[in-house]
Amino acid sequence: MTAVAVGSVDSRVVGRERKFLRRARYIGVPAAVATACVAMYLYVQSQELDSIESRIINARNIWTAAVEQIEIALWATALTLVVAVPLGIALTRPWARRVTPIIIAVANIGQGVPAIGLLFFIYIVLIRSGSTAAILGMAIYAVLPVLRGTMVGLQQVDRGVVKAARGMGMSKQSVLLRVEMPLAVPILLTGVRTALVLTVSTAVLAAFIGGGTFGELIISGQAQGRPLAVAVGSLGAAALAIMADWVGGIAEDLLRPKGL
Amino acid sequence: MTTSVEPMIRLDKLTKHYPGQEAPAVDGVDLAVPEGEIVILVGPSGCGKTTTLEMINRLIEPSSGRIFLEGEDVTHVNADQLRRRMGYVIQQIGLFPHETIAQNIATVPRMLGWDDKRVNNRVDELLHLVGLDPGRYRNRYPKEMSGGQRQRVGVARAMAADPPVMLMDEPFGATDPITRERLQNEFLRIQEDIRKTIVFVTHDIDEAIKMGDRIAILAEGSRIAQYDTPETILTSPASGFVEQFLGSGILLKRLNLSRVEDVHVAIGEWPTIGPETTAEQARQQLQQSGRTHLLLLDGQRRPDRWIAEIDLNPDRDMSQAGTRVQACVDSRATLNDALQEMLLNANGVAAVVDRDGAYAGTLDLETIIAEIREMRAKALDNGSGVVVGDDT
Amino acid sequence: MTVSSYLERRWDVVLGLTIEHVIAVGIAVGLATLIGILLAIGTYRNDRAVAVLIVVINTLFTVPALAYFGALIVIVGLGWTAAITVLAIYALLPIVRNTLTGLREVDPAIVRAARGMGMSKLQILTRVELPLAYPVILSGLRVATVLIVGIAAIGSYVAGPGLGELIFSGLSSLGSVRAVPEIIIGTVAIVLVALVLDGLLAVLGRLSTPRGLR
Numbered sequence: 081m082t083a084v085a086v087g088s089v090d091s092r093v094v095g096r097e098r099k100f101l102r103r104a105r106y107i108g109v110p111a112a113v114a115t116a117c118v119a120m121y122l123y124v125q126s127q128e129l130d131s132i133e134s135r136i137i138n139a140r141n142i143w144t145a146a147v148e149q150i151e152i153a154l155w156a157t158a159l160t161l162v163v164a165v166p167l168g169i170a171l172t173r174p175w176a177r178r179v180t181p182i183i184i185a186v187a188n189i190g191q192g193v194p195a196i197g198l199l200f201f202i203y204i205v206l207i208r209s210g211s212t213a214a215i216l217g218m219a220i221y222a223v224l225p226v227l228r229g230t231m232v233g234l235q236q237v238d239r240g241v242v243k244a245a246r247g248m249g250m251s252k253q254s255v256l257l258r259v260e261m262p263l264a265v266p267i268l269l270t271g272v273r274t275a276l277v278l279t280v281s282t283a284v285l286a287a288f289i290g291g292g293t294f295g296e297l298i299i300s301g302q303a304q305g306r307p308l309a310v311a312v313g314s315l316g317a318a319a320l321a322i323m324a325d326w327v328g329g330i331a332e333d334l335l336r337p338k339g340l
Numbered sequence: 341m342t343t344s345v346e347p348m349i350r351l352d353k354l355t356k357h358y359p360g361q362e363a364p365a366v367d368g369v370d371l372a373v374p375e376g377e378i379v380i381l382v383g384p385s386g387c388g389k390t391t392t393l394e395m396i397n398r399l400i401e402p403s404s405g406r407i408f409l410e411g412e413d414v415t416h417v418n419a420d421q422l423r424r425r426m427g428y429v430i431q432q433i434g435l436f437p438h439e440t441i442a443q444n445i446a447t448v449p450r451m452l453g454w455d456d457k458r459v460n461n462r463v464d465e466l467l468h469l470v471g472l473d474p475g476r477y478r479n480r481y482p483k484e485m486s487g488g489q490r491q492r493v494g495v496a497r498a499m500a501a502d503p504p505v506m507l508m509d510e511p512f513g514a515t516d517p518i519t520r521e522r523l524q525n526e527f528l529r530i531q532e533d534i535r536k537t538i539v540f541v542t543h544d545i546d547e548a549i550k551m552g553d554r555i556a557i558l559a560e561g562s563r564i565a566q567y568d569t570p571e572t573i574l575t576s577p578a579s580g581f582v583e584q585f586l587g588s589g590i591l592l593k594r595l596n597l598s599r600v601e602d603v604h605v606a607i608g609e610w611p612t613i614g615p616e617t618t619a620e621q622a623r624q625q626l627q628q629s630g631r632t633h634l635l636l637l638d639g640q641r642r643p644d645r646w647i648a649e650i651d652l653n654p655d656r657d658m659s660q661a662g663t664r665v666q667a668c669v670d671s672r673a674t675l676n677d678a679l680q681e682m683l684l685n686a687n688g689v690a691a692v693v694d695r696d697g698a699y700a701g702t703l704d705l706e707t708i709i710a711e712i713r714e715m716r717a718k719a720l721d722n723g724s725g726v727v728v729g730d731d732t
Numbered sequence: 733m734t735v736s737s738y739l740e741r742r743w744d745v746v747l748g749l750t751i752e753h754v755i756a757v758g759i760a761v762g763l764a765t766l767i768g769i770l771l772a773i774g775t776y777r778n779d780r781a782v783a784v785l786i787v788v789i790n791t792l793f794t795v796p797a798l799a800y801f802g803a804l805i806v807i808v809g810l811g812w813t814a815a816i817t818v819l820a821i822y823a824l825l826p827i828v829r830n831t832l833t834g835l836r837e838v839d840p841a842i843v844r845a846a847r848g849m850g851m852s853k854l855q856i857l858t859r860v861e862l863p864l865a866y867p868v869i870l871s872g873l874r875v876a877t878v879l880i881v882g883i884a885a886i887g888s889y890v891a892g893p894g895l896g897e898l899i900f901s902g903l904s905s906l907g908s909v910r911a912v913p914e915i916i917i918g919t920v921a922i923v924l925v926a927l928v929l930d931g932l933l934a935v936l937g938r939l940s941t942p943r944g945l946r
Contacts, residue, residue: 101783109791192878192926194885196896197919200903204911244434246399247507248448248497249423262438281796285886288903298802307806314802318795325794337438339481 102333109326113319120315127308136297136309142316148292149320152211153279156218160275164223165268168230169256184231187224195221195282203289210291218282222275229271233264266336273328280324284317294320346411347372348505348537349396354405356391365391367561368405374554375504376535382548383558383565384585389541392562393507396539397423409505424448427498427506427536431513433490435482441467441493442478448501466496469530488519495527499534508540512547521677524550528672529695545586549574549596550674557582570597575715594715595676595708600669603711605692605701610635612699613647619654622647633687636662641698643668643691668693671700675711678703738913746898750921753894757884757929760816761877764823769869771824772831773857782832793825797883801890815884815892822883823876830872834865867941874933881926885918895921 124137135141171180199217207213237260245255261268287295294317301309351371357364366388373379381389394400396407398419406415414422435444442463449459464474470492482490491512498506512520512527528551531538542548548555549570556567559581566578574594577583586593611625611634626634626649636645636658647662668691669678681690682705694700739746775781797818804814838861846856862869888896898918902911938946 100780101787104783104787108787112791189923189927192882192923192930194882194896194899194919194922196885197899197915197922200899200915201912201919204903204906204915238432238434238437240430240432240434241436242434243399243432244428244430244494245436245447247397247423247428247430247434249420249425249451250447251420254451259436263436277794281794284796284798287798295796295798298798302802302805310802311806314799317799317802321794321796321799322791325790339438339440339483 105326105329109322113322116315117319120312124308124312129308132304133306133308136300136304136306137312141297142312145292145294145296145313145316146320148211148286149280149283149294149317152214152218152283152286152291152293153276153324155215156222156279156283157272157276159215159219160222160226160279161272163219164226164275165230167223168227169234171227172231172234187227190220191224193221196285196288199285199289210286210289213289214283214286214291218279221282222278225271225274225278226268227271229268229274230264233267233271234260236267237263262337263340266332266340269332269335273325273332276328277321277325281317281321293317346408348375348410349373349539350408351392351396352406352408354392354395354407355403356388356395356400357403364403364561366395366402367563369562369564371556371564371567373537373539375537377553378531378538378540378551380548380552380555381539381541381558381562382543382545382555382585383562385543387558387560388562389543389558390509392558393509393539393541397426397428397507399423424451424501425503425505427500427503429494429498429506429508429511431510433494433514435490435493435497437482440479440481441472441485444482444493445497445500447497448503452501454501462500466499469499470496471526472496487515488523491515491519491523492526495530499536504537506536506538508538510542511540513542513544520547525670525672527551546593546596549593557585592676595679595712596674598675598711599671600673600675600678600692600703601671603675603703603707605671605703606707607701610689610702612637613658614641615639615659617658619652619656619658622658623649623652626652633662635665635691635699635702637699640696643693643699646687665691668697669703671695675708679705679708682708733909733913735913735916738910738917746895746917746921749893749895749897749918750925753881753884753922753925754929756812756816756887756893757819757877757881757925760819760880760884761823761873763816763820764827764876765873767820768824768827768872769831772828772835776832776835782836785828786832789825789828792821797822797886798889801886805890810891812893814890815887815894818887819880819884823880826872826875826879827869828872830875831865831869834868835861837868838864863942864945867937867945870933870937870941874930874937877933878926878930881922881929885922895925 129137167183170176171183195217198220199214202217203210203213207216241259241263242255245259246252250258283291284293284295284298286293287299294313297313297316298310299313301307301311301313349371350373351369354366354369354371355364356366369392371379371392381392383389391400395402398407398414401419402415406413408414409422409425435441436447442460445463445466446459449462454462463478467474467477472489472492477485477489477493482493485493491514495511498508512523515523524547540551542551552570554568555570555573557565557573559565565585566573566582568578573582574586574590574597577586610631611629613622613625613634613636615636615638617625622634633646633648635643636647638644638659643665644659645662645664647658651661653661666681666684669681671692671694673681678690678692682688682703688705690703692700692703771785775785800818800821801814804817808814808817842860842864843856846860851859884892884894885896885899887894888900895918898914898921902914902918905911905914
């Protein structure tokens, strides 16, 4: 449900086995997901589906669910980035020193808000469209990791590097764009990856407010007493979230500036 | 705008008063830095020397007072533009880890809008200047270099746009003693050619004496306790504070003042032979000279071995005879360095080499002792109350 | 109906659900702590085992709660068991990771000194490594607790315990006057539970950490 992305932290913990860890992530994870999906597919093929089951479990339905879930997640992540990255930059500027702790505290408390409460509240009070409400809710939910990634990323930039850059006559903006941001990228990306996984994963809850996704298969399967549909929905939801994390992990490795 | 009397940098009652602090960090500093000289700001930690330096390029904005660069009041000009006219080297170096060495060095030229060709040529030129092979290093990342190499790149980056002024804040402070000495010597060699105006902060008085054309000894609040040439400061400290700061071993410190090239380097006092000389010729030369050893030079005229008469055996390869030359000093080395080398050598002589490592003469203990006597005599003439030499 | 009038009428229900919520979270964190520390201790000396453990636990962590609940309905049916199992799975990641970090980042010089004094591997673990890792483990526990207090809300979908019931009840009574108060009260109560538990664990941490490690 909530994701704390691994990346840098774990490669430190794993130490000498970084390569092995990377291989396990790159190959092991998708292999396991593919195996589970194929097994499920073969199992479903071998079963006689009744009319209700075949109405829920069919290629078109599954495709729609996946697209809905991905769409919600991508929009939410994009919205989060647009808000959280500039906010994170602003909060690390010296002039924001006073408000920064307050906003961090609010964001931390916000982390404790249950996704489902936030989602239902937005749906009932603000937006009566399942998928739009889900996008807004997920975006709010994902702000904290991106905000934190941006801030920590910027704060850990070596002060000596910034001082040297200023001393050479780079303006504040160009220090930010050419030095601070590139150096913050690895940690920022970890935050973005967390946000992406978080939204893909939480997007399933949109099903409760008619937003579709694999959650839809789970809920209608459960409502109509069809465990097979529940299982298919669960596997679909899980596979999507795991693969989102997988893609995020690869992107993190590829986008890291050389030399770091 | 530059006139012969106007110093390159002039600080006029420069003050930094941080809000909430009672005493100013820098209290009304007046300082003139003449063109082409290295001026050292040295003082105990917390005396405000770094703050003073950082006010010159306005990384720290002064509370009051004025800064003149080449006669122009730059206290209120655009700070970014100002900084592009001054090279800046700090102890942490601060290379951009995500950029290659070439990109790092090109930072200021790019900001100044140089074209690619000019930038590339300049990068190669600078890498050569600091003794790094451009072909090998330009595309490396900082983490792929040693600390000493990174420091060289830091210096090259600061010189990239050929600024008339360089500000250096403990530039060699984070390196080990051997690397530091090498970097210092290299930097002095470079400075001989480029003649920049340099303000250099250090807390190490030995570094100050070695590097400085002038030294400003700073007390708390960056108040200047004495501002003069190293010679004068060592021979006539202006106050008890300065004396205390100079510490013990003033005599040895003075040896840091004189360079090998400044004293009489004897040429021809010791017989030399080349790789082609036969043992018989060598023996004749040695006997004529009346010395105990002769010096074998290799094909590039670099000192190779000290050879005594008993080592001269016609059947033996000359390049294996005698003992290897341990002590070789650069002509820019200080007498202190030379003394140490000499003590390593059996016959009490240091071979002096030029820039390319070729033999330039010899230096012996007597020369150094004579130099010390001369210094003492000068100090006594100056009427300085400091007794030098007797305690060391 | 306003939030306050709802509370006035049904404070006993809210209180009951809050207590349930805390109990469920407590059981799940307890389980996860036990399993997580054992997993970490079993692997921490082997880089490869640590790598596998981390990939597996991270992947488990990525899976949406609803997917777990769906699977568990099929296996164990509705009720507390399903809810607590899922919560424990999520609590596992912060706990395992912090325990591993704590154990593996003990200064090697200290371990060498301990070995030099003739301590066995077990003694080193119990007398040196675990005590030194304790503050890190505890902070993992805190993260895990706050995390699953929020996730527990979804547990009500499988008839699990806790304040999620109010939120779901609010959604299902969409259009009625109590829908909004129920969702707000459920949500705010969960935030409060998270804050209080986080604070308590912080205090506990401060009191129980030896002075030398603070």
